[in-house]
Amino acid sequence: MLTIRRDLVDAIIAHARKDHPDEACGVIAGPAGSDEPERFIPMLNAARSPTFYEFDSMDLLQLYREMDDRDEEPVVIYHSHTATEAYPSRTDISYASEPNAHYVLVSTRDEGEAEFRSYRIVDGDVTEEEVKILS
Amino acid sequence: MAVEVRIPTILRQYTSGARTVAGKGDTLSALVDDLESRHAGLSERLIENGELRRFVNVYVNDEDVRFLDGLKTPIADGDSVTVLPAVAGGSAAQEVPGS
Incomplete structure (x- = not known):
């Protein structure tokens, strides 16, 4: 189960809406081992594409170095799908490389209501999990 | 003296859980061969058909x-090498830009 604050959910959705129709991506870091997402870090989608996202390689190095220095890990890795449902694609599954992270997908295909879902992706297996939002 | 190599979480299964390992080699290719001799399986996760895998970043x-x-890329004693899997994906089922 992903337990996450309402303001962080809102921040992810706002980022996804802002970058629509391109996919938006980012991380919510938290203390290592805590499983608590705390620090919202929107990332640039270096691919600037409506069907693909990738963190810029230098931004990625800086992000991991900063998390290391602060004893954090990527508790949530999020990205948006802008024309399809918030479910991991084959591409998402094959490149998922953080077995301890919650992979959050947001769909912005509906202008009125964003779909917000969370998954574990481990060794190519996808498991959807419940999202508990703290207000 | 050797080179320190930072290993990402997903590849620590090859390093008995170690976050950093030591290695040596004049080039990145030689360094990977050296690491493979003690951490079998690592090389295949980094290299495919003689090239660095598209979704693995090495610094x-x-x-x-x-x-x-x-x-x-030449490697010198005291250099620090970091391996990070790309964070990537997207709704495209197959057509992946740049792959």
């Missing part, structure tokens, strides 16, 4: 080796 000091000389 020598602070430089992405794609902007240096790839696997031929």
Whole structure:
């Protein structure tokens, strides 16, 4: 189960809406081992594409170095799908490389209501999990 | 003296859980061979058909080796090498830009 604050959910959705129709991506870091997402870090989608996202390689190095220095890990890795449902694609599954992270997908295909879902992706297996939002 | 290599979480299964390992080699390619001799399986996760895998990033000091000389990038004693899987994906089922 992903337990996450309402303001962080809102921040992810706002980022996804802002970058629509391109996919938006980012991380919510938290203390290592805590499983608590705390620090919202929107990332640039270096691919600037409506069907693909990738963190810029230098931004990625800086992000991991900063998390290391602060004893954090990527508790949530999020990205948006802008024309399809918030479910991991084959591409998402094959490149998922953080077995301890919650992979959050947001769909912005509906202008009125964003779909917000969370998954574990481990060794190519996808498991959807419940999202508990703290207000 | 050797080179320190930072290993990402997903590849620590090959290093008995170690976050950093020591290695040696004049080039990145030689360094990977040296690591493979003690951490069997690591090389295949980094290299495919003689090239660095598209969705694995390797940095020598602070430089992405794609902007240096790839696997031929020279390595010197005291350099620090970082391996990070790309964070990537998207709704495209197959057509992946740049792959």
